[in-house]
Amino acid sequence: MKRQTVMIVDDTPANIEILSESLGDDYELFFATSGADALELIRADKPDLILLDIMMPGMDGYQLCGILKDDPGTRDIPIIFVTAMIGEEEEIKGLELGAIDYLTKPISPHIVKARVKNHLELKRYRDLLETLASAADRAKKEFLRSVSHELRTPLTPIIGMTDLVLNTEEDDNKRKYLTMVQKSALRLLGIVEDLIETSRLEGEGMAPENHPFSLKAFLDTVTMEAQTVSSAKGLEFRAAIEPCLPDAIIADQGMLHKVITMLLSNAVKFTPEGEVAFEVSRQEVAGESMLQFAVSDTGVGIDQGDLERIFSEFTQSDGSITRSFPGLGLGLTLARRMTELMDGSIWAENRPDGGSIFQLQIPLVLAETMPGAVASAPAAGVKG
Structure with missing residues (x-):
């Protein structure tokens, strides 16, 4: 079995010698006498654990630890600080930076062996669990x-x-x-x-296929489909679409259609009587133009504690809903994943007078007017 590796970072040769004598029989050791040299070596060949002196000229141990913990490629490497100063303030600072333990000078070989062994065993089990979870x-x-x-x-x-x-x-x-x-x-x-x-x-490399398309034609189709489904259940359908929306946008039309259809289907499914509404507008969020879709209903509503949980796999708001409206609860999970792929956001709210509102925002990327596109959007207040 390949031996685990330990990086020793210390500017004092005597300390390196003591640590080397304590650990050399059990682990593959690497050494650096400065923070900058250590950073270069660690990025080239990640060790299983780092023993890091705090007081060093140039880049000290705290700075090196902070850099390593900010880097996704090195943040999971366990770091044990080796120091002569171990006041409460220093200990808290090191732990907040991401260190897992401290060793105090003068160094005790027995304590060094025990601490390193324990933390490497924990790392081995954690790595094994991650491998099993991935499999x-x-x-x-x-x-x-x-x-x-x-x-x-x-x-x-x-x-x-x-x-x-x-x-x-x-x-x-x-x-x-x-x-x-x-x-x-x-x-x-x-x-x-x-x-x-x-x-x-969930597959690797999944990405949206962005192309220009007519926003008006798209909204006409979505509105007609929603009106048909709502009417079949005896529900009133209302569309309020901002009249000054652009003629054409660039986005993944198929993915956007799926997300909106899921939201509208959910609204119809969970509304025994009353109304389903579909609103589209342009919003400015943190200086960025966003296209916002809102789907509201007068249905059963959502428990306040479930407003985030409903976007998890195989989840509905509660058991009584599952019995009344059977399904796996995958629709909103898919809607969120597709929304994230489109660099958008999706969330749910409860209406003060009953029912719920689902909001969807995606970046508004303008395209040149599509051939055959009509300049104006559907009139606000369409009812069916």
């Missing part, structure tokens, strides 16, 4: 991918065949049961599609 995560993603595709394959002909039979069947009782089968298959297909999308978004 488990990869296995989970592969399982989701495999199972999702296996489930989707038989669902497609089930949906197609029931649709074919429904077009020819005249018996009302049979049509009733066939419709139930088709709706259940479609719901299951939706869950499978969410699982596939989840595993796809």
Whole structure:
């Protein structure tokens, strides 16, 4: 087994000699007599642990520790300070910088061996846990991918065949049961599609495909789809779209459509009666132009403590909602991940008079007017 490595950083040769004699039989040792030299060596070949003197000319131990802890590539290396001054103020300062322990001078070989051994064992177990967690995560993603595709394959002909039979069947009782089968298959297909999308978004190198498109045509499509779904459930639908929005923008049109559709579908799903509203506006946030979409409803609302949790995997606001509105709770997780890929933000709020509001913001990147684009956006206050 490869021996673990320890970097000793001290400007006093006598201290290096004592530490070397204490640890040389058990570990691979590297040495540096200044903070600058140590930084160069550590970045070239990361050790498993660092023994770091505080009082050194030039870059002292505190400065070197701060640099290493600010660097994602070195921040996880355990650092033990070696010092003759160990007042409470100094100890707190070192621990706040990220050191895990202190050794005091004069150096005791037995204490050095014990401290280094304990902290390297802890690091070994932590590294092992991270490796196991990474392997488990990869296995989970592969399982989701495999199972999702296996489930989707038989669902497609089930949906197609029931649709074919429904077009020819005249018996009302049979049509009733066939419709139930088709709706259940479609719901299951939706869950499978969410699982596939989840595993796809968690893959390496996933990035949005940004292209110019007509914002008006896009909003017309979204509004028409939402109005159709809302009307089918007996809900009123209202769209309020700012009239001075740009003709064309640059974004991932497909990804944006999915996120907005998820929010609107959720609003319809969790609103037994009343209204679903869709508002679009331009906002200035910290000097940056943002395109903001708001989806509000008069539905069941969200527990205050769940406003953030609902964006986690397999989560709905509470058990009673899950029983009334079945599903895996993946939609909002997917919405957040896609929003983050678009450099946007998404959050939920409760309406004072009942129901909830979901806000989506993405950077507004203007494009030249698209061929055939109409200059004005849909009129505010569209109702259905």
